[in-house]
Every structure is written in C-alpha cells, then in structure tokens.
Amino acid sequence: MSFNQKHDEQRRVTSITRKLHWYMIRDKILRFVGFDLLLAIFCTGGWCLEQEYRGLGAILEGNRRSFERLTTTTEPGFDLIYRVASKEGTPLLSVYCLIPFGIIASSILVLLVLQFLGVFFSYYSEDRKIRKILAPLNEIALKADELSRLSFTEDKYQVIEDAIEHIHPEQAEGERPLSFGDADLAGVEAAMNNLLLRMRDTMRQQSRFVNDASHELRTPIAVIQGYANMLERWGKTDEKTLDEGISAIKNEADHMNYLVEQLLFLARGDSGRTPLNKQPVMSEDLMREIYEESLMIDEKHRYRLRDGGESAEIIVDPGLMKQAVRILIDNAAKYTPEGEEIILSYGKNESGSPYLQVQDLGSGISESELPHIFERFFRADEARSSEGTGLGLSIAKWIVDKHGGHFEVLSRKDLGTRIRIVLGDR
Numbered sequence: 033m034s035f036n037q038k039h040d041e042q043r044r045v046t047s048i049t050r051k052l053h054w055y056m057i058r059d060k061i062l063r064f065v066g067f068d069l070l071l072a073i074f075c076t077g078g079w080c081l082e083q084e085y086r087g088l089g090a091i092l093e094g095n096r097r098s099f100e101r102l103t104t105t106t107e108p109g110f111d112l113i114y115r116v117a118s119k120e121g122t123p124l125l126s127v128y129c130l131i132p133f134g135i136i137a138s139s140i141l142v143l144l145v146l147q148f149l150g151v152f153f154s155y156y157s158e159d160r161k162i163r164k165i166l167a168p169l170n171e172i173a174l175k176a177d178e179l180s181r182l183s184f185t186e187d188k189y190q191v192i193e194d195a196i197e198h199i200h201p202e203q204a205e206g207e208r209p210l211s212f213g214d215a216d217l218a219g220v221e222a223a224m225n226n227l228l229l230r231m232r233d234t235m236r237q238q239s240r241f242v243n244d245a246s247h248e249l250r251t252p253i254a255v256i257q258g259y260a261n262m263l264e265r266w267g268k269t270d271e272k273t274l275d276e277g278i279s280a281i282k283n284e285a286d287h288m289n290y291l292v293e294q295l296l297f298l299a300r301g302d303s304g305r306t307p308l309n310k311q312p313v314m315s316e317d318l319m320r321e322i323y324e325e326s327l328m329i330d331e332k333h334r335y336r337l338r339d340g341g342e343s344a345e346i347i348v349d350p351g352l353m354k355q356a357v358r359i360l361i362d363n364a365a366k367y368t369p370e371g372e373e374i375i376l377s378y379g380k381n382e383s384g385s386p387y388l389q390v391q392d393l394g395s396g397i398s399e400s401e402l403p404h405i406f407e408r409f410f411r412a413d414e415a416r417s418s419e420g421t422g423l424g425l426s427i428a429k430w431i432v433d434k435h436g437g438h439f440e441v442l443s444r445k446d447l448g449t450r451i452r453i454v455l456g457d458r
Contacts, residue, residue, distance in 0.1 A: 316343035341379030364392035
C-alpha cells in the first residue's frame with residue numbers, strides 16, 4: 033500500500049472515530065441536561081410545597097384542599113412571586129421567590145458546568161478507547177482493501193498453482209510450506225502458510241495418537257493371542273497351564289479395559305463432553321481424605337500428610353481433582369521403593385495461590401524427559417518395564433487445565449520428584 037493510500041485510510045479511520053465520539057458526547061450531554069432539568073423541577077416543586085406547609089400548615093379537608101397557584105412578575109421590580117389562593121379567590125400565601133429560584137438555578141448551572149468539564153477532560157481517554165476498539169476492525173478492513181487492490185493476472189495464478197504443486201508433506205520443522213517469491217502475494221502466502229501449518233500439526237497429532245494407541249493395544253492383544261494358542265494346545269490337559277493362561281488373559285484384558293477407559297476419558301474431554309461439577313472445598317479436607325484412602329489402598333509405602341500448611345477454599349470438581357492427585361500418588365508409588373515415604377501436603381505459594389502437592393523419594397525424572405511427561409503415551413525409559421499406559425499424567429493435566437491451574441515439577445535423578453498442582457494463579 034502506498035503512502036497516499038495509507039494516509040487516506042488513516043483519515044477515514046479518524047473520521048469514523050470522530051463521528052462515534054461526537055455521537056457519544058451528544059448522547060451524554062443530552063442525558064445530563066435532561067437529568068438537570070428534572071432535578072430543577074423536583075427542587076422547585078419541593079420548595080413550593082415547603083412554603084405552603086410553612087404558611088398554611090397541614091392541608092385541611094373540604095374546599096380549602098384545592099388551591100390555585102400563580103407565579104407572576106407584575107410586582108414592582110419584576111420580582112417573582114409565588115401565590116396561593118382559595119377557590120373563592122381569597123389570597124392565602126404570597127412569597128417572593130426570586131432568591132430561592134436563583135439559588136436553585138445557580139446550583140443546577142454549576143452542576144451542568146461540572147458535567148461539561150467532565151466530558152471535556154474525558155475526551156482524550158475516550159478517544160483512545162474508541163480507537164482501541166476499532167483497531168481490529170481497521171486491520172481487517174486494511175487487509176480486505178489490500179487484497180481487493182491486488183490484480184490477479186494469469187501469471188499470479190500460475191505462481192500460486194506451481195507453489196501448491198510443489199508442496200512436500202515431509203518438511204523440516206519451521207519451514208514454510210509455500211513460498212511465492214512475489215511481494216504482491218505476500219499476504220496470501222502468509223494466510224495460506226498459517227492454515228497449512230495448523231493443518232499439518234493437527235494431522236501429526238492425530239497420526240501420533242493413532243500410532244501410539246495401536247502400539248499400546250498391540251502388546252496385550254499379542255499376549256492374549258499367545259496364551260490362547262497355548263491353552264488350545266496344552267490347557268485342556270494341564271491344569272497349571274490352564275490357570276496360568278486364564279490369569280494372564282484376565283490381566284491383559286483388564287489392562288486393555290483400563291487403557292480404553294482412559295482413551296475415552298480424554299476423547300470426551302477433548303470434545304467438551306465431560307462436565308465439571310465445581311463446588312467450594314477446603315484444600316486440607318481434600319488432601320486429608322486422599323491421605324486416608326492411600327493408607328488403606330497401599331500398604332507397601334509410608335504416607336505422611338504434612339500438617340501446618342495454610343488451608344484455603346478452592347472451587348473444584350472434588351471427584352476430578354481427587355483423580356488428578358491420585359494419579360500423582362500412583363506414579364509416586366510406582367517409582368518409589370517399598371517402605372519409603374510419600375509426602376502429601378497443601379498450602380499457598382508466594383503469590384497466595386492454593387496448591388496440592390505430592391512428593392516422593394523415588395528414582396526421579398531425567399532433565400531430558402521432564403518436558404515430555406505430560407504428553408500422551410509418553411513413558412520414561414525406566415517406566416517402560418512397569419505397568420502403565422502413559423496416559424495418567426495427560427489426564428491429570430487435562431483436569432488441572434480445566435480448573436485454570438498448572439503444574440510445578442521439581443525432580444532430580446535418584447533423589448525423588450515433587451509435583452505441585454497450583455490453582456487460581458493463572
């Protein structure tokens with residue numbers, strides 16, 4: 033876009049902003065004036081009623097209840113006079129009202145001046161606010177205008193077609209799929225590259241998810257098939273082989289069922305079909321309940337609830353948050369030697385945000401594996417020999433993300449791991 037075109041566009045935006053601003057100022061002034069007039073009428077009416085009650089006392093029943101009120105300026109000096117007379121014409125009250133009316137009018141005038149000053153001093157801030165609101169619309173309009181000015185000749189279409197034909201599905205990370213090499217097509221190139229990059233990332237995630245899921249399911253299926261063949265050959269006559277085969281098939285079937293349940297949980301969560309029933313609970317009560325359950329479930333490790341932390345009210349789905357903490361505890365128990373201690377705690381961090389924490393004395397996580405622990409189907413090298421699906425921490429992350437929280441992980445090889453769920457800090 034040339035300098036003149038940009039200048040014209042800027043003038044157009046300024047004109048729109050000015051029109052909107054003057055419309056807002058006019059609307060505000062009309063509301064101020066209407067309010068002040070209404071206030072003046074109420075003040076004047078109240079003053080007149082006060083004078084009647086002062087001069088006449090309480091209004092009596094009967095004919096004296098109806099009055100005729102006259103405001104005139106026929107007195108010498110053209111003073112305003114408020115008069116009250118009976119139906120028969122007998123004067124009952126006559127009050128000079130020039131000074132009270134002047135006070136009311138002066139007060140309303142001062143209020144109106146202050147309102148005008150407020151409108152004047154707020155002009156700059158409101159102008160900036162309007163420009164900020166119009167900025168996205170202005171950007172869209174500029175892009176649309178820029179595209180409309182492009183002259184797509186046959187050569188331009190040919191450049192686009194050639195670039196699309198040479199797109200390669202396997203490209204280096206960060207490499208742009210399309211490159212037109214034409215300044216006029218820079219906007220179109222950027223838009224198409226952004227779209228293609230998002231599509232490529234989505235397809236890679238889907239492909240990886242399908243590959244990992246099929247890999248995880250392939251192992252239990254192969255084990256079941258192997259034991260089924262063994263039972264077919266020798267299980268009919270050998271009770272030991274029969275018991276071993278049935279036990280192995282049952283274990284693998286349970287593992288597959290657990291894996292499928294986790295996959296379905298993540299699929300429902302990604303599609304927004306997992307509702308959250310949030311309610312206020314105390315962090316101490318939640319962790320104490322999990323602690324007591326852990327003592328009953330796992331007798332191979334020592335559990336300790338670290339008291340003294342500052343309990344806080346958290347708005348969470350208790351069932352889902354307990355599930356997230358239990359996943360952390362299961363991982364801690366899996367990689368912590370028997371008899372060692374697993375510490376549960378709660379409190380508030382330096383920012384005042386509540387947290388729930390699980391700390392173990394296990395094998396720890398290497399620095400290279402730490403950034404990937406929440407990825408689906410990721411399992412550290414040492415964890416591949418143990419039971420698991422590689423989906424537990426992914427589920428915990430989904431739950432914590434839905435509650436607006438985040439994880440803080442501190443781990444050292446052969447020393448242990450501390451994972452903290454921080455809520456309400458982001």
